[in-house]
Structures are given as structure tokens and as C-alpha cells.
Amino acid sequence: xxxxxxxxxxxxxxxxxxxxxxxxxxxxxxxxxxxxxxxxxxxxxxxxxxxxxxxxxxxxxxxxxxxxxxxxxxxxxxxxxxxxxxxxxxxxxxxxxxxxxxxxxxxxxxxxxxxxxxxxxxxxxxxxxxxxxxxxxxxxxxxxxxxxxxxxxxxxxxxxxxxxxxxxxxxxxxxxxxxxxxxxxxxxxxxxxxxxxxxxxxxxxxxxxxxxxxxxxxxxxxxxxxxxxx
Amino acid sequence: xxxxxxxxxxxxxxxxxxxxxxxxxxxxxxxxxxxxxxxxxxxxxxxxxxxxxxxxxxxxxxxxxxxxxxxxxxxxxxxxxxxxxxxxxxxxxxxxxxxxxxxxxxxxxxxxxxxxxxxxxxxxxxxxxxxxxxxxxxxxxxxxxxxxxxxxxxxxxxxxxxxxxxx
Numbered sequence: 066x067x068x069x070x071x072x073x074x075x076x077x078x079x080x081x082x083x084x085x086x087x088x089x090x091x092x093x094x095x096x097x098x099x100x101x102x103x104x105x106x107x108x109x110x111x112x113x114x115x116x117x118x119x120x121x122x123x124x125x126x127x128x129x130x131x132x133x134x135x136x137x138x139x140x141x142x143x144x145x146x147x148x149x150x151x152x153x154x155x156x157x158x159x160x161x162x163x164x165x166x167x168x169x170x171x172x173x174x175x176x177x178x179x180x181x182x183x184x185x186x187x188x189x190x191x192x193x194x195x196x197x198x199x200x201x202x203x204x205x206x207x208x209x210x211x212x213x214x215x216x217x218x219x220x221x222x223x224x225x226x227x228x229x230x231x232x233x234x235x236x237x238x239x240x241x242x243x244x245x246x247x248x249x250x251x252x253x254x255x256x257x258x259x260x261x262x263x264x265x266x267x268x269x270x271x272x273x274x275x276x277x278x279x280x281x282x283x284x285x286x287x288x289x290x291x292x293x294x295x
Numbered sequence: 296x297x298x299x300x301x302x303x304x305x306x307x308x309x310x311x312x313x314x315x316x317x318x319x320x321x322x323x324x325x326x327x328x329x330x331x332x333x334x335x336x337x338x339x340x341x342x343x344x345x346x347x348x349x350x351x352x353x354x355x356x357x358x359x360x361x362x363x364x365x366x367x368x369x370x371x372x373x374x375x376x377x378x379x380x381x382x383x384x385x386x387x388x389x390x391x392x393x394x395x396x397x398x399x400x401x402x403x404x405x406x407x408x409x410x411x412x413x414x415x416x417x418x419x420x421x422x423x424x425x426x427x428x429x430x431x432x433x434x435x436x437x438x439x440x441x442x443x444x445x446x447x448x449x450x451x452x453x454x455x456x457x458x459x460x461x462x
Contacts, residue, residue, distance in 0.1 A: 084298050091305055102312040109319040116326035123333040134343050141346050148353040152360065190360075208367050218357065220364035225391035239363055243356040245349045258351040265357070 133255045144262050147269065151218040156191055156242040164215030164240070165195065171214050173203035182237065191240045204234060211238070213269040365392050370454050373425060374400065381416035384409045388447070396454040399432070404446045414448065428452045 078085070137144070153160065162179075169176045176197040185192035199207075204226070211219050220239045337344065370392055378385050382404075389401040404410035416422055423429060429452030436446050 088298050088301065091302065095305055095308075098309065099312075102316065106312070106315055106319065109316070109323065113319060113322050113326065116323060116330065120326050120330050120333070123330060123337070127333050127337055130337070130340055130344060130347070133347060134340060141343060141350070145346050145350050145353075148350060148357065152353055152356055189356075190363075205368075208371075212361075212364065218360060220360060220394075221367070222363050222365060223391070223393040224365045224367040225389070226367075239360075241356070241360045243353065243360075245352040245356075247345060247348055255347045255351060258347070258354045261354055261358075262350070265354075 129255050133259055137259055144259075144266070147266065148262070150216050151213065151269075153217075153242050154244045156240065160217060161191070161193070161240050164217040164219070165193075165238075168207065168211060168215035168219075169197070172199075172206035172210060174199035174207040175203075185237070189241055189243050191242075193238050193240065194235055195238055196235045198234065207236075211236075217241075363394055365394050367392055369457055370396070370398065373454075373457060374398075377422055377425060378402070378413070380421070382409050382413040385413050389449075392454070396427075396456065397452075398426075398454055399449070399451045402448045402450075404448075405443060407444070407446060410446045410448065417448075417450075425455055425457075426452045427455050 134141070150160075165176050165179060168174075174197050176195050178196040180194045182192040182194055197207075208224065208226075211221065213219075218241050220241075221236055222239065224236065226234075371390055374390065375387060378387065384404060384406055386403045387400060388403045389399070391400070392398045402413065404413065417429075429450055431448060432451045433449035434447070436444050438444050
């Protein structure tokens, strides 16, 4: 059956054909342009969000760095030398022996024997059993200061004493090393580190820097050495 | 009218979207410039930053390693000071502590009454507040040549952590 269009309607379409075309074109255009804009705007919004986070993180880092550098510029090298001496990048036996000698001298507790416990050691810890003798006072001096007085970080996992005992005392001392990489996966808090350093500095009885400490951070071998062990 | 309205609305939407895009582009450029500027400034402090990274990492390692320490002196002094409050005659004859703060100690007395008084004090909250657990393991009485008896009390337990103090 043939479709009949009323003459008035046909006239209307004929008169407004241009407008109808414009309308259809604009509807089609809006179906293309709006989604395009939408995807661009969403993408740009995500970028801006990411940039804002990065900028804010960089600004924070800059402020912290600036403030730490302004407050501690002269001390950073010394502090780094101090902690590197306490925990060197790699283990070296000479600094350990030197540390034991220094500890012995500063406390009056005579360390006359030491044995490396390889079974209790690992890549970052070296365990040494030291045997020594001295008065109770000397032994207590050792117990008070062994953590830092030798210029190396020393820990003792277990200590047992009989206060009446003199001489022939054994202790298992741990020495540590840790290589530092510049990867910053960990969230490092410089201000907290500086604060902690101040506390650590107060604990270290004998300044590594004033004594014969390495000037360079990696210079953990800058201690008096002997050409012969004997 | 409808068509005019649609065109106006379409143009307004296009205008709005274009404006938003321009604003976004400006923001991106502004942020990029700020980031570039900060990165330039940071690169001038690269040497100091390297030192600070090393310093912070060494301190992180220090925090880990120091956990291995038994921290003998602070706990020994704590026990001695606390005991002094109760009795002058109690002698600390043995004291063992490890890094997990597990402790064992022995007290010797030359007098039964002093021992009883000290024992009462050890059971009191003033003493036990320093320990997360404390048990008496042994009790011995031994006569000596002068007809007096020495009493010995052995304890085992665990100290509560005390704040970091100077060793």
C-alpha cells in the first residue's frame, strides 16, 4: 500500500528541509563531539590529579630537604661519617678489632680473647664471643658503654652476670654492616632521622669524628691499621 | 523555536566543554612548570639528598639492629633501684636478661624476716608493675659456718619495656 503524505506536511518539510538537515547534523555531531570531549576531560582530570599529587609531594620534599639542609648543613657529613662508622657498608675485621681495643681501653675491661661465631652470623651481622677480665667496675663500664664506645654499633643478645664474679667473663657481641642503596622505595622521613640522630649523637660517648673517624662516608677503613697482625 | 533552542544549547555545551578543556590545559601547564622548577631546585641539592637518603637508611638499619640488644643496664638498674626501696640486705646474686626482656635473677638474704618483707614487696604492685610476668622458681635456705642461714629466692619473668634511656 502506498504511503500517503498529506500535502500540508509535504509543504512543511520542503520549506524546512535546511533546518531539518541542520538539526540532524547537529544531533549527529553531538553524538561524536560530546563523548570525545568527555574522554579528553576525564583523561586530563586524571593527569591533573596525578600532577597535583606529584607537585605536592615534590614541594613537601623540597621544604623538608631545605629545612634539614639549612639547620644541619655542617653536620650532615659528620653525621653520615658517624653512622657509617657505627654501621659500615661492608664488614671489615680490622675496624672490629680496633673497636674492641678501643672498648677495652675506655672501660678498663681487658679483652684477651675473641672468637668469631660464624654459625650465629649472617650477611649483615657478625657475632664474636669475647672473653676478658677486669674488676666489677670495669665490667659494668663495659656493659654501660659497649653499644657505641668502640666506634662500631655493638649489641649483646643475652647477658648474665653474677655481680660477685671477677674476671673470665664471656660475652657474645654482634657487629653490624649494611650497604645502603639510593633507591627510595621506603618512605624516608629526613626530619625524623635528624631528630633521631641528635639522640644517637648524645648516646655516642666518644665522638667518632673527633677521634680518628673517617671523613668520607665510605671511608670506614680510615682507622689506625697495622702492617702486620702480629 | 525548538531548533534555535537546540542550537543555542548545543553551542553553550560546546562552549562550556571547550572552556573546561582550556582550563585543564592551563592547569596542566602550570603544574608542569611548578614541577619542573622544583625538580631543578632539587637537582641542585642532589648531593645533600643522597647523603640524607644514606643517613636515613643507616638509621633505619640502626633501629632494626638495636632490637638485638638486651639493654642490660637500664633493666638491671631498674631492678636494683626498686629492690633498694624494700630492703638494704637483699643481695642480687644473679641477673640474666635477653633481648626479648626475659629475665631471671636470684636474691640472697641473711635474715629470714628481711626475706619475708622483701617477698611481700615483690608481690606488691609497686614491684610487679615493672614486669609483664614474674614467677618464683626456687627457694633455698642454707646454713653456714657461723650458724646463720642464708636464704635465696630465684625468679623468672619478663620485664615490661621501658623507654629508651641512655645506657
